[in-house]
Amino acid sequence: MGSLFKQIYRYTRPRTFRHNESLWPYTQIERADTGEIARLRYKGREVAIVNLSALKDSAEGTVLLTATGPSTQSIDFSKLPRTIPVMGVNGAWFLSGKVTFSLYVIVDMEFFDRRQDVIRSVIADPNILLFTTMHGIAKILDRHAADLRCRLALIEDACYKIYQPKVADALKWETYKSVPTASFCETRQDICFSTDIRHGIFDAGTVAYWALQILFYLGFNRIVITGLDMSNFNQPRFYETSDSKLPSYLEEKVDNVVMPSFAHAATVMKKNHIEIVNLSPESAIPDTIFHKVAFDEYFDL
Structure with a gap:
């Protein structure tokens, strides 16, 4: 039946709506005046999602963002002050014995498919606020609904919004230039x-x-990051082995997309008086973008 619905959707909508085909007709949404999805029903059931407007500027101070580069293996997280909240991404969950996560982000659908053990662990933690897309929420509800204990924050790729047409790179400026x-x-x-x-x-x-x-958006004014190596893409992430390593598609995007984007993020952050510190001294991201300090040195200050 799912395949039939996809075919109906595909042949009754323009190609620019193709990213929605696996969600229709199971997903019904209502948007707030501010643009975000404020109400969600999936396969006939109401799904509790956090009000994004309530999260705006709800935090302050320092936050630790844990990426998953190989350098993570060399960090002594016992030096991390317990008062600092921690955001994890993807397989950073394997640090859960060393840090306490309160925020999490997973938007890679391949990760949802290939690391369901991590997904189950993350969503079973009632202390976590998980930011993910509608496609991620659908995978959670279809596969792990009985394990769901965390709070869900529904986020969208600005160029692939639910039930709205895809925005191609060439149209990104024209589409969003009037959005302050x-x-x-x-x-x-x-x-x-x-x-x-x-x-x-x-x-x-x-x-x-x-x-x-x-x-x-949450309001933190200092972001310290571990594991943001952006190099050695042939090596396993800190939680992987050579046999369990998922493919990385970053290497082909680093020079043309990733580095210029991080440089732009640094400019935006600086204008808004937000400090970013890269705690991976060997990171390929230059110090001119994110200031680099060794983890031990930073937390011994």
């Missing part, structure tokens, strides 16, 4: 940073870029 909270790079009309996630989040090939936009 969409901050475009001065030299690249295909690179943008959202300071209000209710209007969507802009992708740059890495979940870390999503996380930065979320943390900005």
Whole structure:
């Protein structure tokens, strides 16, 4: 039946709506005046989602963002002050014995498919607020509904909104130039940073870029990051082995997309008096973008 619905949807909508085909007709949404999805029903049931407007500027101070580069293995997290909230992405969950997560971001559907053990663990934690897309929520409800204990925050790729047409890179500027909270790079009309996630989040090939936009919106004024190596893509992530390693598609995007996007994020953050510290001294991201300090040195200050 699902395949039939996809075919009906595909042949009754323009190609620019194709990203919605697996959601229709199971997903019904209502949007708030501020643009975000405020009410969600999936397969006939109401789904509790956090009000994004209530999250705006709800936090302050320092937050730790844990990426998953190999350098994570060398960090002594016992030095991390317990008062600092922690956001995890993807497989960072394997640090859960060393840090306590309160925020989490997973937007990679391949990760949902290939690491269901991590998904089950994350969503079973009632202390976590998980930011994910509608496609991620659908996978959770279809596969792990009985395990769901965390809170869900429904976020959208600004160029692939639910039941709205895809926005191609060439049309990104024209579509969002009048949105004050969409901050475009001065030299690249295909690179943008959202300071209000209710209007969507802009992708740059890495979940870390999503996380930065979320943390900005939440109101933190200092973001310290571990595991943001952006190098050695042939090596397993800190929680993987050579046999269990999922493919990485970052290497082909680093120079043209990832680095310019991080540079733009740094500019936006600086203008808004938000400090970013990269705690991976060997990171390929230059110090001119994110200031680099060793973890031990930073927390011994």
